[in-house]
Amino acid sequence: MNIPHIDLPRIVVIGCGFAGLKFVKSINSKKYQIVLFDKNNYHTFQPLMYQVASAGLEPDSIVYPIRKVFNRKKNFHFRMAQVHQIDGEQNIVYTSIGSLSFDYLVMATGADSNFFGMKNIEKYSMPMKSLVEALNLRSVILQNFEKAIHTSDLNEREALMSFVIVGGGATGVELAGALAELKKYILPKDYPDLDIRRMQIHIVQGGDRLLPAMSQKSSDNSESFLRKMGVNVWLNVRAKDYDGHALYTNDETYYAKTLIWTAGVKGVPTKGLKADFTSSNRILVDEFNRVKGYENIFSIGDVAACPSEEEPYGLPMLASVAVQQGVKLGKNFNLLAKEKEMKAFVYKDKGTMATIGRNLAVVDMKSFQFGGWIAWLMWMFIHLMLLVDFRSRLVVFVNWAWSYLCYDKGTRLIVRKVSDKTEKKI
Amino acid sequence: MNIPHIDLPRIVVIGCGFAGLKFVKSINSKKYQIVLFDKNNYHTFQPLMYQVASAGLEPDSIVYPIRKVFNRKKNFHFRMAQVHQIDGEQNIVYTSIGSLSFDYLVMATGADSNFFGMKNIEKYSMPMKSLVEALNLRSVILQNFEKAIHTSDLNEREALMSFVIVGGGATGVELAGALAELKKYILPKDYPDLDIRRMQIHIVQGGDRLLPAMSQKSSDNSESFLRKMGVNVWLNVRAKDYDGHALYTNDETYYAKTLIWTAGVKGVPTKGLKADFTSSNRILVDEFNRVKGYENIFSIGDVAACPSEEEPYGLPMLASVAVQQGVKLGKNFNLLAKEKEMKAFVYKDKGTMATIGRNLAVVDMKSFQFGGWIAWLMWMFIHLMLLVDFRSRLVVFVNWAWSYLCYDKGTRLIVRKVSDKTEKKI
Structure with a gap:
């Protein structure tokens, strides 16, 4: 080298x-x-x-x-x-x-x-741990809506328009909120030929609350925010198997062509x-x-x-x-x-936060927890500041401001063909 | 349906x-x-x-x-x-x-x-007629520089760092200018381990001038702009064959791992x-x-x-x-x-323009032609206005202003793996 x-x-x-x-x-x-x-x-x-x-x-x-x-x-x-x-x-x-x-x-x-050894879930689900996986997921979501238009089988159509997110941590909650916003503001305008009310968003959590790493108050807030936005929240439900169409659990069965895995x-x-x-x-x-x-x-x-x-x-x-x-x-x-001694690492917890949607976020600080509009502003400000450079901050800010003012999202392009479940894992 | x-x-x-x-x-x-x-x-x-x-x-x-x-x-x-x-x-x-x-x-x-039946050129060259092809080309350019770092064969390294553009129309000229700017402002900073002077940009044109659809003055201007920026301009040279490494013509042979085809x-x-x-x-x-x-x-x-x-x-x-x-x-x-008669189509030529680089563009209007800084401002303004919506205009404007002020480009991500010549044609 x-x-x-x-x-x-x-x-x-x-x-x-x-x-x-x-x-x-x-x-x-x-x-x-x-x-x-x-x-x-x-x-x-x-x-x-x-x-x-x-x-x-x-x-x-x-x-x-x-x-x-x-x-x-x-x-x-x-x-x-x-x-x-x-x-x-x-x-x-x-x-x-x-x-x-x-x-x-x-x-x-x-x-x-981590799929905990569940081979079928690994094979048929969409993870979101890398940029390429995130882009694949976006293409699949949009492609499924294109497909939903030209199927005449109603069950098939609903399954194409439905999403199960397994895992109620920050990634799962934030993604569920983002999908709910797509459903509310974007998809009805983009797909007038489809009845978007048939789109289902499920979030399936093994434990008894969402955001288990945060306070009970933030868990409760995020759950009620998601329910208000039309997301189906399922607690104490553990995924068992998925065949690309139905998710089997210790409880009910959930039908969706897209399973997003954020559970481990x-x-x-x-x-x-x-x-x-x-x-x-x-x-x-x-x-x-x-x-x-x-x-x-x-x-x-x-x-x-x-x-x-x-x-x-x-x-x-x-x-x-x-x-x-x-x-x-x-x-x-x-x-x-400098031939000095190393110092031990001690983690300083500066608080945690998650955003659920427009004007809706939850924040845990050491001494107090809060949710809603102020939390959402704080989430946006902190995330803008954390971005690596000024240019990214500017572009993200323009996009967010645009979305907020116009109830619109910038980009919904299918630039990757992910046509088959077996191709999803790139 | x-x-x-x-x-x-x-x-x-x-x-x-x-x-x-x-x-x-x-x-x-x-x-x-x-x-x-x-x-x-x-x-x-x-x-x-x-x-x-x-x-x-x-x-x-x-x-x-x-x-x-x-x-x-x-x-x-x-x-x-x-x-x-x-x-x-x-x-x-x-x-x-x-x-x-x-x-x-x-x-x-x-x-x-149009490859005019030249099978090898079709097989080994990079076209740029679709968004996916443009993204592939970007990934190949950046990947070739990554590869150039870890080869010890100097010929191979130069070939990886060199680009032949076949076709001296607007697309070829604009791309040659953009590559020359990458060479001048971006790549030396990004690749301190490489001697960027070894990067060669060739533009190969079959006719006796660049931009043949424009005025002689604009052809001359664009040629002198490109030469000043370090691009090798070859006129009256017709591509014959390409093996992924060398371009054979009626004249000299040009070595480059990347051939961009804009000639037909x-x-x-x-x-x-x-x-x-x-x-x-x-x-x-x-x-x-x-x-x-x-x-x-x-x-x-x-x-x-x-x-x-x-x-x-x-x-x-x-x-x-x-x-x-x-x-x-x-x-x-x-x-x-309205049961009225159709009207015949008559084309109204409002002028043509091409941009070569920072402060450098050429404009042909009906009665006069000009090049340089004013032409470049005009090119930018018209292209911003032609974009479909306000959001795109804003984002493009931010990117251009950033590039202009900071001598930097926003994005150079390899999000597609195009690892082999045979995979290029997606």
Whole structure:
């Protein structure tokens, strides 16, 4: 691999999600050579991905070219490649474009959908863990409506117009809200030949409340917001099987051609690491995010877990955790370069929020919780500010303002042909 | 097909390019039932497609959902489908979603790349006649730079970084200029590991000047603009063969992994029409755009040609011709509904323009020609105004202002994997 050999320790970073991005941003690259691998040439702002899937935003608003983020960083090399395997004894990574030695390794490979072994659900459902999956989902939603027009079988038509979201976490709730807005404001105008009242949106949650990571008040608020918007909320219902048409559960059966799976995630560590893993395949790390059993291998973000008494499964897989871990580890490497000691990572919970629809969001702060219009404004402001650069903020703001004022969404293009269930998994 | 039967003549329109779109917009649908077929669910603003290919704009800025354009039109039905064949005796169209009878048919199927029988060029080159092709081209350009980093073969690296554009019409010239801007402002920052000076941009033109449809002055201007920007302009050079690596011509050989073909177009009429065709496969129509040999079948836009003494091959395949024909035919149908006579189509040439780069464009008006900064401002203003709606104008304006002020382009994402030459033709 064409990486220059220089007289600095080489840190190989795998993955440019929030954790990897913030790590590289924080580290002083006069002290280290940094080589970053990602299979994509862009960083994805995952919290807004559901808006790409529901035709509210275009990909360019929420993803950012990695080369551009770091084009002034010294001793930094990005390589668009898949890392196949690591050898933690010889300190080598094996990638799709060759192998490379390292002094330090930072694994920030993130998480992927967890289907808990349910093969049919994995085969026939639409996950939404990557930009490409979000774009596929959007194409499928729109294509199903095109198909619904020219079928004369009423059951088939309703199934084409219906959506089951499995999983009542933030992604599921936000997507359900976005689909309800499509149903209310957009689809009746776009499809005058269809009776949009027949469109069904179900959200199926295994536990007894939506947004289980948030307060009871926010769970109640989000449920009542969704019900008001016409979403069918099903609690204590666990998915069992799906054949592309019907979802079988411990309770009722739900008919829908599209099943969106947001009910589970698992870590995706690179092969070859001789570490311990949690039940959801996350790498066990210590308080410095060092992988247990190694001196020079670290892991941050969703793929890493440091179980404690308060958090027996490790911290939740959240962007804010990944961001803080990335920054902390970068700073720790800077301390190391000055021959100082690393500091332990402590998560600062600044609150959580979820948006359900127009003027409707829920916010949990340490001491109080609230929902409604103010929460929604706050959600929008914070998410705008979190976007990587001014240009994205401007484009997203224009899109949101447009949607709000005109009760319209910008884009509903079918640019990918996803014609068959078996093709969905790209 | 689920199209209601009502007591109005049914007009079937095939294709929603400029001609089809303007036709449907102009016709009074209280007098006719309109059924529009297109294989995509969007209309494409083709004049800006090269900016999608060169990573300047995202697709949503230049395409527009068809259902949204017409969501207030009465007696109008859009169907996303491919029309396979027509039967002009029985008055039936056969489509991918079933057959449909018509009273009138309007064929606005447009044009596609013409490779003049050169099979290898067709196989290995990248055309740019559709949005998907433009997105594929963008991914290939960026992927080739990623590949160039990790090859150690210098010839291979230069070939990956080099581009041959065959065809010196507006599309070729505009794309060459956009690539030259990428080379000057963007790629050196994004790829510090590559020596961008090795990137070669060739434009190969069979005739003795660029922009042959414009004035000699504009040809000369565009050539000198391109040369100043570092583009290699080759006149009187005709492509013969391409093997994915080298372009063979009547003159020199040019090495490049990417060949962009903008050198020829041909009409793509639907099968089954018993009409006469020009040498470039356009349907011969009379001055009312009626297909010769039929009473109730019309054709407009690029696919139609009405050769005259001044225009022995028919009018040029331009957006402005298609727009004017669409509007005229719509109005003619409105006259017909009032039992008045149709009026002959006469093309009003309002001038032509092409942009080459930052502050550089050429404009031909009837009585005078000019190039440079004023021409560039005029080009931008007119293209902004031609976009379908206010939202697109705003988004394109933000992108252009950003690029101009920051010497940057918004988006350079690889969202499609086009890994092999044989996969390019999707």
